[in-house]
């Protein structure tokens with residue numbers, strides 16, 4: 001067998017799958033877009049920040065061979081607006097003929113989000129609109145698209161929640177926490193409802209990750225250390241470590257996994273008392289080249 005034949009026969013884990021990733025312009029979504037493309041997926045990189053979505057598409061084009069270049073699209077979407085999510089899925093179907101993977105990952109965490117007394121209604125509404133309603137819209141139009149496919153081909157949905165949907169924090173961000181808990185409950189119910197349609201739905205529950213979303217908020221060493229002490233592994237996670245988990249959930253390797261809260265949290269939710277001593281776990285490199293996080 002020639003080397004060319006061997007190379008041709010190497011299959012990516014998402015070969016030929018069409019994937020929409022929301023919040024693809026930064027952090028977890030950015031790393032996932034690159035990784036999904038590397039594994040052969042046709043990636044629709046969607047973000048409220050169109051320039052950021054375009055940047056990830058440019059990165060994919062420069063990194064991967066010609067066949068990937070033709071199969072990547074940047075889209076502007078505000079996931080909190082139903083018409084925009086409907087259009088995103090519609091444009092994907094028009095361009096690529098089907099949808100296989102919906103990664104509802106876009107989310108916000110507002111600095112004004114506090115406890116029950118200090119959180120304004122406007123902060124509550126903005127957070128819930130993006131983090132919860134946006135995920136619902138993504139699920140709604142993805143399920144509709146999956147149902148149009150022949151032979152019960154179904155599809156996969158991954159909804160990014162958070163460890164705060166599973167455990168309480170004395171550094172409260174009530175609206176954010178409520179939104180993530182609701183994403184977990186909603187996803188579980190959707191998973192059960194649509195299981196016989198060959199549709200798998202899981203939540204990804206990251207621990208604290210070194211992305212702009214968290215690092216802009218933890219802007220002092222004191223704030224960082226207040227969290228680090230609770231992490232058994234001893235460091236914040238990297239966005240690429242979430243992308244690897246999302247890739248697994250999106251792939252056929254996870255064919256019997258639905259309705260789970262997939263925790264990728266450095267052991268956080270398993271811990272009562274954490275170890276002392278230095279962190280010896282080396283963070284992997286992200287694909288992102290800048291210094292956003």
Ligand SMILES: NC(=O)c1ccc[n+]([C@@H]2O[C@H](COP(=O)([O-])OP(=O)(O)OC[C@H]3O[C@@H](n4cnc5c(N)ncnc54)[C@H](O)[C@@H]3O)[C@@H](O)[C@H]2O)c1
Pocket residue numbers: 022023024025026027028029046047048049052077078079080105106107108109130134160161162163205206207208209210211212213214239
């Ligand atoms: N970073 C963490 O520690 C952490 C932990 C747990 C869960 N999460 C969740 O992971 C997901 C990704 O977060 P990240 O850390 O990569 O954040 P990030 O800020 O790096 O990226 C989020 C992206 O979402 C986009 N976005 C925001 N609002 C949008 C909207 N209405 N419509 C479309 N796009 C929108 C932003 O422009 C940005 O590109 C979020 O749902 C977040 O809540 C993050």
